Amino acid sequence: MNGEYVIPPNAGPxxxxxxxxGFDMSLxxxxxxxxxxxxxxxxxxxxxxxxxxxxxxxxxxxx
Amino acid sequence: xxQNDQAxxxxxxxxxxxxxxxxxxxxVYHGVPVATFDLDICCPFGEENVRKIESAVKDLNPVHRLTxxxxxxxxxxxxxxxxxxxxxxxxxxxxDCLSEVSGLGSYEQVLQQSILHTMSFGAxxxxxxxxxxxxxxxxxxxxxxDAVRLLQAVKERKAQQKELF
Numbered sequence: 081m082n083g084e085y086v087i088p089p090n091a092g093p094x095x096x097x098x099x100x101x102g103f104d105m106s107l108x109x110x111x112x113x114x115x116x117x118x119x120x121x122x123x124x125x126x127x128x129x130x131x132x133x134x135x136x137x138x139x140x141x142x143x
Numbered sequence: 144x145x146q147n148d149q150a151x152x153x154x155x156x157x158x159x160x161x162x163x164x165x166x167x168x169x170x171v172y173h174g175v176p177v178a179t180f181d182l183d184i185c186c187p188f189g190e191e192n193v194r195k196i197e198s199a200v201k202d203l204n205p206v207h208r209l210t211x212x213x214x215x216x217x218x219x220x221x222x223x224x225x226x227x228x229x230x231x232x233x234x235x236x237x238x239d240c241l242s243e244v245s246g247l248g249s250y251e252q253v254l255q256q257s258i259l260h261t262m263s264f265g266a267x268x269x270x271x272x273x274x275x276x277x278x279x280x281x282x283x284x285x286x287x288x289d290a291v292r293l294l295q296a297v298k299e300r301k302a303q304q305k306e307l308f
Contacts, residue, residue, distance in 0.1 A: 090303070092296075092300070093299070094292075095296040095299055095300060097292065097296075098293055101292060103292070103293060105296070107176055108176075108296065112300065117263060119171050119172060120148070120149070120171060120172060123171045124147075124149065126176075127146050127180065131180075
């Protein structure tokens with residue numbers, strides 16, 4: 081079960097404000113565990129997947 | 144259309160062009176996972192530098208993607224010396240080259256606010272976190288301001304971690 085994101089007790093005002101604004105800060109926490117190069121590689125995978133989805137949707141719509 | 148940022152970066156580097164990576168890829172680099180579908184760089188312009196950009200992508204059918212009829216880059220050689228920004232579509236993705244960045248200034252000023260990071264596919268200059276926050280704040284679109292909120296949180300978290308060690 082996924083629970084609601086709990087703001088860490090040591091979170092600073094900017095982190096707290098972003099979480100309260102509605103951003104999923106667990107995604108930022110996960111990203112910060114990676115090296116910058118790993119983040120770029122993960123981003124590339126996401127982009128590749130999104131473009132594939134988009135093209136697949138366009139091909140389906142054209143049928 | 145694909146978007147292969149790593150390949151574009153390597154080609155630009157091989158062309159001998161000096162540049163700093165700006166924009167969405169920088170946001171990702173610094174720890175905020177956003178989806179960005181182009182590669183933005185800041186570089187010096189002038190005919191010689193635009194020719195380097197052209198040499199980096201010439202076999203990728205580069206066109207000025209914001210012109211009405213998507214003019215091929217090679218057909219605009221006569222205006223290379225006057226260009227200040229180039230927005231290209233290539234076979235491996237979009238590439239935007241800017242001579243200055245809002246909130247930061249000219250290429251020289253952008254360069255001073257960049258860091259050199261060595262990755263497995265090469266060493267590249269990337270905007271530092273403070274400069275990226277300033278640039279995104281100056282851009283001012285809702286998505287930029289969202290990035291500012293998250294980048295400020297990242298900056299704060301990094302400062303806290305530094306205090307621990």
